Amino acid sequence: MAILVVGSVAFDSIETPHGKVDHCLGGAATHFALAASYFTDVRVIAVVGEDFLPKHEAVFTAQGIDTAGIERAPGLSFHWTGAYAGNLSEAQTLGTDLNVFERFEPKIPEAYTDSEYLFLANIDPVLQARVRSHMPKVRMVCGDTMNYWIKDHAANLAAVLRELDVLLINDGEARMLSGETNPVRAAEKVLAMGPKSLVVKHGEYGATGFFGEHSFGGRAVPRPFRAPALPLAEVVDPTGAGDSFAGGFYGYIASQPELTPAVFRKAMFYGGVMGSFACERFGTERLQAVTSGEIEARFALFREISHLDSAI
């Protein structure tokens, strides 16, 4: 089933202990779309500037991603400059040039309105809500957000959260959104805000999913599921790892007939798999080149490093 993703398509200038790249293709919607494209059809709504060239569009189309919703506007594309030090667990933002993204007004192509799966990447919750409202036939809505919207746009974000099937955020965002330091109470509070299910990402420590109680037949407190991350000897560039996690997670869900607890668990493993690939090269380089065979082999490795009956 097709996923429609709305979010940023951007250029990133990144420095890590492994090197430096200037204006490589990036953005949440880009990483998400590439990761999800290995599982299902993907359509993208975004805005780019005149610096977005045919070779950049080809990164999407080579994976069969529908780019009809990528709007061209006069000016330059969104450009993020960041650096990582130490164990690369946190990015230091050195510059955010919104450029054409500043006046982003998502426009949904007619051909996209039958999309059954919607992913609201990290953008202004007002825009997230607007896209959601134009997709009355959507079957499932999954979304992301960040500290900036949690802190200063709480009411707008609350309206989006009420309509989400799955919210994907990281530890810090879960703490900020809930006001709770305890991860279980934080999850309970976030789920009470509307999302049927929640995935909290822990970076190098994997992720914890809380599958909605509705699907468990009214269980009051969703039981957590913990998916590992793969310990990597070389994290070249973690930019986009969280969006790649979301792409693997949601792409797998959209490829399945329905969202059961078993599908949710496998989706969390596929999220970790795609996130781990994303870290291996700068920008989208690794996600462009990964094969289905490599994805399945890594899924098997994730199982091996976390299951008691592992073959090793």
Next chain:
Amino acid sequence: MAILVVGSVAFDSIETPHGKVDHCLGGAATHFALAASYFTDVRVIAVVGEDFLPKHEAVFTAQGIDTAGIERAPGLSFHWTGAYAGNLSEAQTLGTDLNVFERFEPKIPEAYTDSEYLFLANIDPVLQARVRSHMPKVRMVCGDTMNYWIKDHAANLAAVLRELDVLLINDGEARMLSGETNPVRAAEKVLAMGPKSLVVKHGEYGATGFFGEHSFGGRAVPRPFRAPALPLAEVVDPTGAGDSFAGGFYGYIASQPELTPAVFRKAMFYGGVMGSFACERFGTERLQAVTSGEIEARFALFREISHLDSAI
């Protein structure tokens, strides 16, 4: 098979957001011994003062723990004062009164010399090495250490590491010991210092084990195994959780005929199980009262929250 543990038996005064206790029974050897006692016979070498009363000894003997090696010395027992705030992930030490522990000279009762499993809890590596040297018949040696010994007693610690079968440390200690921020390269460097296997504890995120290459038939880089931690809605007091992890881990290993990769994986789960119980009450309260049925039920829960074929 009997485990001999050498380490601290102490009193702790602890404050957490859930309350405050004064002079409750604590110490690494205490938490370790209680956790391990559910799996195998345990013998303790430690020194205590005149404030260590029959009711304190009864905490050990009620679990069948052999206390013949707990030496009484004039003066007061080791007393630690600490506090936790926020998400209780890090203790703030407010006071360390070594008291009788300052001149601790481990003495090994004759009846203990046939112990096949030795656990060197976090004490001066000179004492760890001395105990090790008096146990020529020991089959397996597992140990812990801390930042203080890594930083200022490196040569003494190196001698201990060379003789270890398993080293259990946390993330910060692994980084400090190896000088590496990347967890895989840190593990490789630590393993090159001598330990055949390594377990790195991540607190609320579980633990990663690196099972020695010898046991995998010469594989150059040990493959990691990731065990989850249980997300707890109430962490009352995390003091001793790491030692309880070690007790569950090593207690299970000592109860098995040999250390295979499968035993190592289950041991990591039992470590997490005992660590999770330890956090539920102040001091040793929960570890004193847990039942075998509760331990097996929680082991099953750890499996459920981490395995793809979970029943939930």
